Every structure is written in structure tokens, then in C-alpha cells.
Amino acid sequence: MAYSMHYRGSQLNNQPSNDAAQQQSNNNINIVLLGKTGVGKSSSGNTILGGNRFPCGRSLSAVTQESTVQRSVIGGRSVSVIDTPGFFCTNLTQEKLSREFARSVFLSSPGVHAFLFVVPFGRFTKQEEEILKKVTKVFGKDVLKHVILLFTYGDECIRENMDKEIDGNDVVRRVVQSCQGYHVLNNKDLTDRQQVSDLLMKIDSIERNQGYYTNEVYEWAQKWPWEQYWEMFKKFFKAIIDFFQNVAKSFDKNHWRNGFVYETLKNV
Incomplete structure (x- = not known):
């Protein structure tokens, strides 16, 4: 059973970003990163954008304390990436964490094309499945129409075996089936732009089939x-x-x- 979609795209070029997400047009992509603290959300944002835009690194405390946006022009398209604090972030109150998740959608105005649920390869546990349930409580069930499971530490896996490994893990298989497939990133290699091109093509496929997640959908989910x-x-x-x-x-x-x-x- 295959969950991943494989694409080929042109080599991607990068230009400096601004501090706010550009208004969406048919040529723009808005991405929100979700996941626990320390799973590689900020690193994944840097990989996608092709440079060190988000502060990241090992720390005893969460590096990302508020939702922030960075943008690059990739292959002639404006790509906005919104990094968020981690679920279960001990440095933030539940109220503050909720405000930051709301802010992530606001920064993506008028809508989010894809939520990347970031999980390190080889460290997928039952807790990750519970986090995805929390994601649906925060953003509503419709959010799953826009979620891609993003595996980091792509340098530690054999990508050709990923489908087989997913089939062999009941928890991972359930999560992948509930989302819009998965993708693998090697955040140690910023020069591998093909992996980013493939990801953007998957996001394009979601937009064609599902549209994008809007502020109005989020507001309704809060009810x-x-x-x-x-x-x-x-x-x-x-x-x-x-x-x-x-x-x-x-x-x-x-x-x-x-x-x-x-x-x-x-x-x-």
C-alpha cells in the first residue's frame, strides 16, 4: 500500500524573505509547522526556505515561543512558512499556546495550504497519535484534509522502504491514512532542493483537491x-x-x- 506521492520538479531558487506572509494568490503557498518541542519544526522550515531563517538547535527549553513567519521565493513562487511552539510546551500556559496556534492561522491569512505534522523518523509513538487528535480539537476535523505527516531525520532512513515500514506499524499507518500522506526531509542537507520541490508538489495536489484552510474554518472549530x-x-x-x-x-x-x-x- 503506497501512501507517498512521488514528483519531479525543477531546481528551486531562493530569495530573501520578509517578516509577514504575503497575501495569497494562485502562485503562493502558506505552510504551518506543527508538532512537539524538539522534533525539528524550525529546522524543517529552514530546509524548505533554503536558509537559516528560524532559530533552532538543541536546548533545555523550547526555542520557539511564539508563532513566526518567514518567506522565500522558490521557483518563482512565494512560499510562507509559519513556525509554532510545540505541543506540551512547558514554557507556555495553555491559554498562551492556544493564542499562538490561532496566530499561526492569522499569519497565513487568508488561508493555510498545508499543515506539516513534524515527527522524527524512528521516534513515532502512541503519543504522536494523541497529538494529532489534539490538532483536530484545536483546528477542527477538517484540518486533516490539509495535514501531511513530515518525517525528519531523513538521513537516517531508507526512503525506498518507507511504505513497507509504515505498513508494518499500526499506529503510523493509522496516522498516515488519516492525513494526506507523508513526506521525508533531510534537514542536514539544505542543498537537496529536490526534496523541497517534491513537498511543494504534494501541497499543490492538496490545494487542487481540498482548497485551503481558512480563518473562518478555524473560528468555527473554536465553537x-x-x-x-x-x-x-x-x-x-x-x-x-x-x-x-x-x-x-x-x-x-x-x-x-x-x-x-x-x-x-x-x-x-
Whole structure:
């Protein structure tokens, strides 16, 4: 079973970026990086953009504390990459983390073409599957129409064997099947622009089939707790209605039974 799509593209050129995402046109791509702290999100952003744009490196604390955007012109196209704080980032409160995720969508205005769920190759655990569930809670279920699983440490894997390895791991297979496939990046080789070209082609395929993830979709996703309360509200009143209907049925039955007994005794 093959999950990855293989493409061939022209050699990519890079030009300096600005600090804000350019308004989207048919020739632009907006990408948001998601994942735990230390999985290589910032490094992947640098690989895609072809230079050291995002600060990264090993640290006891998360390097990325807020959502930031960098942009390059790649093959004549404006590519914006938004780096985000890691899920479970211990340096940020839950409220601050939620604001940063909202900000990542705002920086991609008017929409995100692809969310790259970054996971180091060989370090995929059940927790990653749980993180993806958290992603759907934050951004809504429709976000999965725009998520690509991005494996880092591509220098440590044999790419030709990836499909087979995914098939052999139930957790990874479920995650890949729930997303729009996967991609592998070697962040140690910024000169390998073919791997970036292949990724952009996959993102183009998502846009053709799914469109892009908009601010309005995100705002609607934030209403899910109220939807949950509404469902609880409906269940509560349904339970009340069912209760009184059962009482009414029981009353009718008892009334009929008592009437039957009365008529029987009267005729004795």
C-alpha cells in the first residue's frame, strides 16, 4: 500500500524573505509547522526556505515561543512558512499556546495550504497519535484534509522502504491514512532542493483537491465546546421527555388495569 506521492520538479531558487506572509494568490503557498518541542519544526522550515531563517538547535527549553513567519521565493513562487511552539510546551500556559496556534492561522491569512505534522523518523509513538487528535480539537476535523505527516531525520532512513515500514506499524499507518500522506526531509542537507520541490508538489495536489484552510474554518472549530454543550443539552431534555412518556404509558396501563379490575369485581 503506497501512501507517498512521488514528483519531479525543477531546481528551486531562493530569495530573501520578509517578516509577514504575503497575501495569497494562485502562485503562493502558506505552510504551518506543527508538532512537539524538539522534533525539528524550525529546522524543517529552514530546509524548505533554503536558509537559516528560524532559530533552532538543541536546548533545555523550547526555542520557539511564539508563532513566526518567514518567506522565500522558490521557483518563482512565494512560499510562507509559519513556525509554532510545540505541543506540551512547558514554557507556555495553555491559554498562551492556544493564542499562538490561532496566530499561526492569522499569519497565513487568508488561508493555510498545508499543515506539516513534524515527527522524527524512528521516534513515532502512541503519543504522536494523541497529538494529532489534539490538532483536530484545536483546528477542527477538517484540518486533516490539509495535514501531511513530515518525517525528519531523513538521513537516517531508507526512503525506498518507507511504505513497507509504515505498513508494518499500526499506529503510523493509522496516522498516515488519516492525513494526506507523508513526506521525508533531510534537514542536514539544505542543498537537496529536490526534496523541497517534491513537498511543494504534494501541497499543490492538496490545494487542487481540498482548497485551503481558512480563518473562518478555524473560528468555527473554536465553537466545538458550545456544540458539545448543545449536544448535552439536547440529551438532557430528551431524557426528561422519555421519562414523562414512560410515566404516561405506565399511568395509562395502570389506569386500564384498575378499570378492568373494578369492572370485573362489580360483575362478581
